[in-house]
Amino acid sequence: MFRRARKILALSAVLAFWIAPFVGAAQPTEIRVGVLAYLGLEEAESAWEPTLAYLNATLPGYRFTMVAGNVAFLTAAVAAHRLDFLITNPGHYLELKIDYSASALATEQDLDGFASGESVGAAVVALDRRKDLQHLTDLRGLKLAAVAPDAFGFRAASRELQDRGVDPLKDVSPVFVGYPAGGVLDALRSGRADAGIIRSCLLEKLIGQGKADADEFKVLGRKPTDIATCQVSTRLYPGWAFVKVAQTSAPLADAVTRALLGMQPGPGDKIWTEPNDYQTVQELYRSLKVGPYAPFTRLGMADLLWPYRYAAALVGMAALWWVSHVIRVAQIIRRRTRELEEAHELARLKDAKMEHAMRLSLMGEMASSLAHEINQPLASILSYARGCERRLAHGEDVDGVREAIGRIAVQAERAGDIVHRMREFVRKNPARQEPLEPAAMFRDALALFEPSAAAHELRVKAEVPDSLPPVLADRVQIEEVTLNLLQNALEAVDGQPEKRVRLVVTQEGSSIVVAVSDNGPGLSPAARERLFEAFHTTKPGGLGLGLSLSRSIVEAHGGRLSADENAQRGATFRFYLPIAQNEAQENVQERALV
Structure with missing residues (x-):
């Protein structure tokens, strides 16, 4: 029933879109929603399109469009103010919250009923035939595949490895395969890695889709969870967040929040709840000292400055802030100046082309009259020339020939003057x-x-x-x-x-x-x-x-x-x-x- 209602709402939105131009309605405002595509663009569209379709039907004054990409792409888009909202994993949300003042409006929860605070984790998988791999400690000295060093699954698994005395960057050899996450399993099949890190429930999903065999892979270091259908190797963290960026208006954010919390999805769709605390994600990043909690590099003169450490720290922080502020302002000014110059140059070229087009249009409107005007001196030149031929043929009236030649010159100058004025007028000079x-x-x-x-x-x-x-x-x-x-x-x-x-x-x-x-x-x-x-x-x-x-x-x-x-x-x-x-x-x- 919910799917039918959603289809009716979507159909109503489409009809409203096509009828609006005929009834004078205003075009809806485009709202760009970034989506983390850890399984590729097609999978992202399939997973999140129902949510965007529901928002389009519920808020007809806006048109929500999806912008899918990886973590680096979406972060750059937020920095450039090209997104209004995001749907992303908890780790990426934490970084956006600290670095760009983003805030969560809602937390994703599966319809299976698991708590939104324990929805996302990671599974460390290996080929089932690798009998030498049973526990996470067996990975020491081996190759471990993951999507990227900043992927949330890699960081969740890194915490579990550290707790067991295995440094994920030194005791194992990371192999980063990039998005989509299915490439991790491909790396295991080809022998490029001994084990791999994927998001929780992804293995079960790929098996259900026929992209992996049920007895092909196994999960190392399995933890007991309430998620009966999924095997995980790590702690569980809050689900994905629907994120508002800093520049998005409060009224729009409130409307979207009310719509998400009132969403009635069908089986297999996402459900949105009140935003979770995400404190456990913060503890994860702090324990790994990654992202916003990465430590500063120690300077070589630390021992010399130690007696004056407090004053030096204060002066250094002030100087660092000032330098970064000056650099940032200079970059902004340079970028905006360049954009302004480019815009002015484009406008100037456009105006020049339009002006030349108008000049040619004017000359086209007057072309018939100008052709007639030029034809008169040409006809006179021809008449005088024929007369000269006849007089010269009879060898008489030399003075008349001289006079006719003078008139030919006058008419030629007249025609040349007309052509010169036309050429100067239509010439495209600066x-x-x-x-x-x-x-x-x-x-x-x-x-x-x-x-x-x-x-x-x-x-x-x-x-x-x-x-x-x-x-x-x-x-x-x-x-x-x-x-x-x-x-x-x-x-x-x-x-x-x-x-x-x-x-x-x-x-x-x-x-x-x-x-x-x-x-x-x-x-x-x-x-x-x-x-x-x-x-x-x-x-x-x-x-x-x-x-x-x-x-x-x-x-x-x-x-x-x-x-x-x-x-x-x-x-x-x-x-x-x-x-x-x-x-x-x-x-x-x-x-x-x-």
């Missing part, structure tokens, strides 16, 4: 701000826009005085902004009985003001609200980048871009550019004199 004369810059932009305007039977009324002071700007970028505003105005007046677009450049205080106005339909309230938002467009097939990038370009020049409704009809876009300082003005004047 932005470079330099003192520029506004009059020449805006007249070049008008000349580039003229073919497009002529194709739509529009004459732009321009007021660009020659007496304007210079500005510090990138010519191509400012021309890009001007062309974008003119193109928008052209599209706004297209279809109007009388088309009017006006470009006015004036000086107001310490700024040059460029205003592009039209007599189009104006701006609706909805359009004004998202006017400068990236990827928002009202034009079919538009990129939605023009006004957003134009504002970014103007702001990068120290100015601003705004839009207003006209009193009668249409809209006016204005952007302001700061006037260059006196030194820049003098440079412009010197270039003009030269």
Whole structure:
């Protein structure tokens, strides 16, 4: 019945996930739960997925996802603040509690009914045919396989070996095979080790799954326990913990705790109880002097400092704290500075690509008109050239030929000027701000826009005085902004009985003001609200980048871009550019004199 109820809850969660976008519900917040995968990723998913599925169904505002890995991986993820909760063994939890201020919300307990304080231990196993191995003391001088030196099973077995006078690192030769734990049994089968350390009940589980024969292995130094189905060689310790990391909010932790303690699992699933004391785990680590209780190395000048040991210890602790603090702060600053620089560089490259895309889009919109404009001087050149051929063929009118050749040169220069302006505009050069004369810059932009305007039977009324002071700007970028505003105005007046677009450049205080106005339909309230938002467009097939990038370009020049409704009809876009300082003005004047 419990499995059926859980499936109904999971199905409800899936339906809610798919229906939410249509009813306007907010997307659930992702919660990352680290899981210690001592038997591999597939086994971890199989063992703990029911718990996460239950949490997803019980707390629909969150989406709990599993992040499986070994002890080192999960510890690094906690240090990097990439996890919200963990499900891990008691030894790993103790280290996280001391090093990273983690706390246990619940303790895992099997449905078989064993106390949560006596759920986890280790079994020292050997091949059943090894008649010379019966007790833990028989391991002296032999090879002992384990998952890793920081594995909880290895440390639990190390305590039992020490109690019997066997040093697990000196009197035996450890062979660490890594995760998953099934590799320990493989090491025994291949002869790479004489005995191995595995988690309690793992041997029975592998036998039940058909991955080991019932008479293939035996357990050394068996201890009597209440776990009738499992053989162990060590003391029993509290079960696995559901752990909250330090940065996880208290309300979320309380909600998860209530959900875990109220969980009604099916047969074979995990059950969660109140968090255990884990005092026995602390005693284990303290007796082995491992993890948080590893001793400091004795310094060579200990005898010299012994008379001043208290003062030296105080000074040394203060110095050590200060040095570690300085190193840590320096590393954090260096890492965050590097991340910030990388983020800025990526943003700059992205903006440059988007700006170039907008420039190409503008040129694409005006391509037909520019092609027509270039075709006129080419047609004139061809006509003059044919006339010269005919006159030269008859050997007459030498002056007429000379005049025609001059006109050919004029038309060729005209076509070359158009191509040059197009090439300079679409070229992807790095932005470079330099003192520029506004009059020449805006007249070049008008000349580039003229073919497009002529194709739509529009004459732009321009007021660009020659007496304007210079500005510090990138010519191509400012021309890009001007062309974008003119193109928008052209599209706004297209279809109007009388088309009017006006470009006015004036000086107001310490700024040059460029205003592009039209007599189009104006701006609706909805359009004004998202006017400068990236990827928002009202034009079919538009990129939605023009006004957003134009504002970014103007702001990068120290100015601003705004839009207003006209009193009668249409809209006016204005952007302001700061006037260059006196030194820049003098440079412009010197270039003009030269």
